[in-house]
Amino acid sequence: MIELARPLGALALIALLVPLVIHLLRRSAAREIPFAALDWLMARTPPRRRFRLDQRLLLALRLLLIALLAALLAEPLWRADGDRETARVYVAPGIDPARARATIGALPADGYWLATGLPSLAQPAPQPESAARLISLIRALDAELPSTVRLTLIVPELLSGLDGERLQLGRDVDWRIVADATVMPATPAVPPPPLRVAIRADGTAQTVARALLAAWRADGLVLAVDEAADGVPVPEGTSLLIAGTAIDTALSARIADGLTLLRGDAADQVGEVLLRDDSGQPLLRRQRVGRGQIITLVGALDPAQLPALRDPQLPQRLLPWLRPALPTPDRALAASVAPLRGAADAKSRAVPLLPWLIPLIAALALLERVLATRSAREPR
Amino acid sequence: MRPLIPAEVRARLARLQIASRLRPDGQGLGLHAGRGRGAGLEFAQYRAYGQGDEPRHIDWKLYARSDRHFVRDATRDTPLSVWLVIDCSASMAQADPERPDHARIDAAKLLAAGIAERAVAQGDSVGLVTVGGAVTQGLPAATGARHRDRLLLALTALQADGRDGARAVPPLLSARIGPDALVVVIGDGLDGALLDAGQQLAAARRDVCVIRLLTVGEARFPFTGSPRFVDPETGRARTLDADAARARFLERFGADRQAQLRQLATHGVRAVEQVLDEPADAALQRLFGARGASR
Numbered sequence: 233m234i235e236l237a238r239p240l241g242a243l244a245l246i247a248l249l250v251p252l253v254i255h256l257l258r259r260s261a262a263r264e265i266p267f268a269a270l271d272w273l274m275a276r277t278p279p280r281r282r283f284r285l286d287q288r289l290l291l292a293l294r295l296l297l298i299a300l301l302a303a304l305l306a307e308p309l310w311r312a313d314g315d316r317e318t319a320r321v322y323v324a325p326g327i328d329p330a331r332a333r334a335t336i337g338a339l340p341a342d343g344y345w346l347a348t349g350l351p352s353l354a355q356p357a358p359q360p361e362s363a364a365r366l367i368s369l370i371r372a373l374d375a376e377l378p379s380t381v382r383l384t385l386i387v388p389e390l391l392s393g394l395d396g397e398r399l400q401l402g403r404d405v406d407w408r409i410v411a412d413a414t415v416m417p418a419t420p421a422v423p424p425p426p427l428r429v430a431i432r433a434d435g436t437a438q439t440v441a442r443a444l445l446a447a448w449r450a451d452g453l454v455l456a457v458d459e460a461a462d463g464v465p466v467p468e469g470t471s472l473l474i475a476g477t478a479i480d481t482a483l484s485a486r487i488a489d490g491l492t493l494l495r496g497d498a499a500d501q502v503g504e505v506l507l508r509d510d511s512g513q514p515l516l517r518r519q520r521v522g523r524g525q526i527i528t529l530v531g532a533l534d535p536a537q538l539p540a541l542r543d544p545q546l547p548q549r550l551l552p553w554l555r556p557a558l559p560t561p562d563r564a565l566a567a568s569v570a571p572l573r574g575a576a577d578a579k580s581r582a583v584p585l586l587p588w589l590i591p592l593i594a595a596l597a598l599l600e601r602v603l604a605t606r607s608a609r610e611p612r
Numbered sequence: 613m614r615p616l617i618p619a620e621v622r623a624r625l626a627r628l629q630i631a632s633r634l635r636p637d638g639q640g641l642g643l644h645a646g647r648g649r650g651a652g653l654e655f656a657q658y659r660a661y662g663q664g665d666e667p668r669h670i671d672w673k674l675y676a677r678s679d680r681h682f683v684r685d686a687t688r689d690t691p692l693s694v695w696l697v698i699d700c701s702a703s704m705a706q707a708d709p710e711r712p713d714h715a716r717i718d719a720a721k722l723l724a725a726g727i728a729e730r731a732v733a734q735g736d737s738v739g740l741v742t743v744g745g746a747v748t749q750g751l752p753a754a755t756g757a758r759h760r761d762r763l764l765l766a767l768t769a770l771q772a773d774g775r776d777g778a779r780a781v782p783p784l785l786s787a788r789i790g791p792d793a794l795v796v797v798i799g800d801g802l803d804g805a806l807l808d809a810g811q812q813l814a815a816a817r818r819d820v821c822v823i824r825l826l827t828v829g830e831a832r833f834p835f836t837g838s839p840r841f842v843d844p845e846t847g848r849a850r851t852l853d854a855d856a857a858r859a860r861f862l863e864r865f866g867a868d869r870q871a872q873l874r875q876l877a878t879h880g881v882r883a884v885e886q887v888l889d890e891p892a893d894a895a896l897q898r899l900f901g902a903r904g905a906s907r
Contacts, residue, residue, distance in 0.1 A: 263839035268703030268802055269830050270843040270850055272865040277856035279838030 233311050234585070241305030244298075251294035255287065290603045297596045303589060310583040311378075319382040321353075322346040322373065326360035327410050329353055332386050335408055346370070346385070362393030363562075370571070374401045385571075386410055392563040400574030407570040426454040427555060430470045432462050437476035437496065437533035440541060444474070447547035466491065472554050476533060479526070488522025492554055495526070496533035503528065506553055509540050518553065527553055616725040616764055621892045628893075628900050630730045632692055632794040632819040633882075642691030642735055654689075658682040692736040693753045695789045695818075696724045699799030699806055700745025702844040704772035706800075707888070708828045714888060716825045717772040720798040722892045723823060724767055727796055730900075732760040740766060741788060743806060744774040744799075750788065775845055785809050786816050795820045796899075801872060811879040822876055822883040823895040830865065831887045833858045 236242065267273070321343045323332040332343065332353065343353030346369050347361060370385060377383070384406040427448075431441045438459075445455055458467055466473055466486055474494045479487070487493055503519035503526070519526040527550075531538035540546060617625070636644055645654065661670055661681035671684045698720050707715035728738045732755065739753030740763055749770075751763055789795055797810045801824040814820040828834060835854035842849045869885070876883040886895035 263837060265709055265829065265835065265839045265841050266706045266844045267829060267841040268706050268800065268844055269861075269865055270841055270848060272861055272868065273841060273850055273852065274857055274860050274864075275850060275852060277853045277860075279851045279853050 235309045235311055237307035237309055237584075239306060241307065242302055244302035244305050247298050247302065248295055251291055251298065255291050290600070293596065293600050293603060297593065297600055300589060300593050300596065304586065304593065308585040308589070310585055318380065319384065320344065320377070321384040321386065322350070322370075323353060323386045324360075324366055324388055325358045327357075327386060327388060329357060331410055335386055335410055363391035364393045364395060366391070367394070367399050370399065370401070370405075374403060374405075379403055382406070384408060387566045389566055390563060391566050391569060394562050394564055394569060396560075399569065399571040401571045402574055404573060405571055407566075409566045426456040427472065428456045428467075428470045429458070429472045429474065430466045431457065431459040431474050432464065432466070433474060433476040433533070434462060435476075436535070437474075440496075440533045440535065441474040444547050444550070447544075448551060451548065451551075453551070484521065487524040487526060490523040492524055493526045494529070494550075494554060496529045496531055496538065498531045498537075500528040500530055507549060515540050516550070516553070616768060617722060617729065618892065621722070621726065622729070624891075624893055625726050625730055625896070628726075628730050628896060630692070630694060630727060630734060630736065630794065630900055632792070634792050634794075634817065634819045636690045636692050636792040642689050644690055644692045644736075645687050654687045656685045656687045659685055691755070692731070692734070693739070693790060693793040694727060694731040694736050695739045695741065695753060695793050695795045696727060697785070697795060697797045697799075697806075697810075698724055698740070698742045698770065699797075699803060700742045700770060700772050701774035701800075701803060702772055703800050703802055704744075704825075706827055706844055710828070711888070715772065716800055716827065716888065717770060719825050719886065719888055719892065720823075721767045721770060723798055723886075723895060724796075725764055726893055726896055728760055728763050728767075732757065738763055739789070741785065742770060743785075743809075744803060745771065746773045746775070752788075753790075753793070786813055786818075789813065789818060791817045793818050797822045798825065799823075800825055801869070807872070807876065810881055811876065814880045820881045821899050822881055823899070824869075824872075824883060824885045825895075826869075826885055826887045828887060828889050833861055 321332075322345070323329070323343060324346045344350045345353060345355070345358055346366055347358040348369075350369075350373075351358065366387070373383065379402065382405075383403065386408045387410070389409055389411050429445060431438060431445075433441055445457060449455055458470065462476070465482070470491060472492045472494060473483075473486075475483075476495060479493070483493070500517055503517035505514040505516070506518050506527075507514075507516035509515045514530050517528045517530060519528070529538065529540075531540070533541070535541040632644065636642070658671065658674065659682065661683050665683050669683045671682050674680075674682045674684075700717070704717040704720065705715050707713070707718075724740070728740075731738045735755060737753040737755045738751075738760065740749070740751040742749045749766060751759075751766055795810070795813055795818050797806060797820065799806050799822070801807065801822075807822065810820045810822055833854070835858075837855075838851060838853050840849055840851045873883050873885075882899060884895045884898040886898075
């Protein structure tokens with residue numbers, strides 16, 4: 233069975249008119265006969281305007297050549313007749329097989345689990361897997377199955393573990409969603425790691441730091457605190473340092489390595505303004521250093537000198553700037569991530585015919601030249 | 613240069629004798645029976661001895677029987693003067709599409725060369741006049757191998773290039789061509805003026821032969837389809853259905869040809885036709901061969 237990868241290429245068949253026209257025109261132009269006994273020729277027999285074509289073999293060859301060139305543009309593919317249209321159903325693990333069968337209903341199709349090895353639906357359900365793994369399996373299916381196979385995918389309502397790329401396939405698939413499946417594992421299987429805080433301050437600064445930590449703890453934030461005297465090195469893995477000291481070289485290196493430093497400095501004029509107080513004056517400034525940052529409260533860490541510190545909302549307002557970046561969202565409703573039809577069609581099993589077509593065209597072109605020049609040598 | 617006459621034609625020409633129906637009255641020794649009486653091989657008459665006759669010409673055996681002096685006269689064999697008149701109008705350049713390198717003028721050159729060849733071999737003098745061409749050429753009648761070569765050279769250079777204005781025949785054709793000459797007119801018969809001149813020459817005691825060259829297209833009209841026929845002299849063109857026109861053309865043209873031949877015959881002109889696909893010497897065999905020879 234021959235298919236055309238680019239059916240618009242068949243429009244080139246219009247060019248079949250060109251050799252026809254050439255043969256018609258050349259015929260009428262070539263016949264001129266010197267004839268001195270013109271007076272004895274009766275003008276009463278007008279010329280017949282028959283569409284008679286000379287050199288039919290050459291014309292047929294040229295037509296065939298152009299038809300093959302049009303086929304070359306249309307990119308024919310050979311597909312074995314054995315690839316009958318079939319349907320397959322793949323069920324994401326975690327969905328109850330009985331519910332899946334009810335969903336597929338009367339579909340005359342084989343059912344498989346969408347899991348490693350693609351086991352049959354009759355086998356016990358494998359462990360649920362993340363959506364990224366599911367999507368990887370779907371892509372593999374799309375690439376490997378011939379395009380005549382109709383795919384039905386049964387997925388849970390909520391998919392997690394997605395990446396930013398929308399799934400694109402080379403065929404249209406039946407994307408079915410089972411509503412209340414208890415599918416996806418609870419996303420955070422482990423409690424989030426504690427925010428590791430180091431305090432290198434004394435006096436009122438230490439008090440302020442402790443007050444901040446207490447406020448954050450009260451909000452449910454899990455903290456691991458390393459409190460020491462000023463000058464003690466900050467342990468590895470610390471993500472937030474609250475300090476009142478100046479920044480030395482070692483500390484700069486740690487900040488550039490990803491540490492966030494929170495400090496109070498009334499004289500700080502650099503960095504972008506993150507927060508402003510009620511009168512519009514800058515309250516919180518940030519200065520990026522390498523992968524880390526320096527967050528500066530404009531003013532000494534002393535509630536007496538910095539009235540903003542007495543604001544009970546301040547710890548909550550500070551927190552977003554101090555915590556490391558949250559994980560990117562990776563959950564979506566399955567209905568919103570249905571696969572798109574991608575540009576590349578599924579044609580894995582189709583054999584392109586171009587390697588045979590091109591030598592055939594070359595041979596025919598050669599033959600056409602031989603015929604055309606041979607008939608030109610013969611007297612007409 | 614390719615020889616003008618192919619070898620097999622030359623072989624057939626060797627058996628040919630160019631002859632006139634008139635008895636030439638020229639000087640010198642030739643192969644043709646002349647009008648004059650005198651020394652010769654063939655007996656003509658006895659006549660009475662008169663003053664001035666050589667005594668050795670007296671037939672003494674007859675004197676013994678009749679006691680009178682009789683002189684034995686013989687027919688004097690004289691040479692012939694052959695004139696070639698070739699039509700060089702543009703219609704002579706017409707060839708058949710199947711054989712474009714063999715035009716009427718080529719066949720005419722071959723016929724003329726054959727006649728010249730034979731005439732010189734017989735000791736006759738040959739002259740050439742071309743009519744109807746852009747330039748009228750001519751060579752005076754003379755004998756000898758050198759003259760034959762000159763004539764063949766002139767024939768080779770002949771071109772049928774006369775356009776419609778050049779149909780006129782040189783008016784003093786009879787002034788150039790002496791009486792009792794054999795005049796061979798080679799043309800396509802489409803020029804009435806040339807044939808009229810030939811008839812006038814025949815009336816003025818010249819033996820005139822006309823060779824009419826026909827192309828295969830004119831003789832059998834083998835064209836098919838609807839070609840465009842172009843007159844080479846006037847440039848007029850006519851596009852018509854050849855299959856439908858064939859029968860009518862052959863009938864009309866053939867009738868005109870026959871009428872022309874009859875009219876020429878009534879004026880004492882021997883006329884033959886030769887189609888271009890016939891052997892190159894066909895017309896010569898008809899005129900001077902054993903069957904067509906008239907002495």
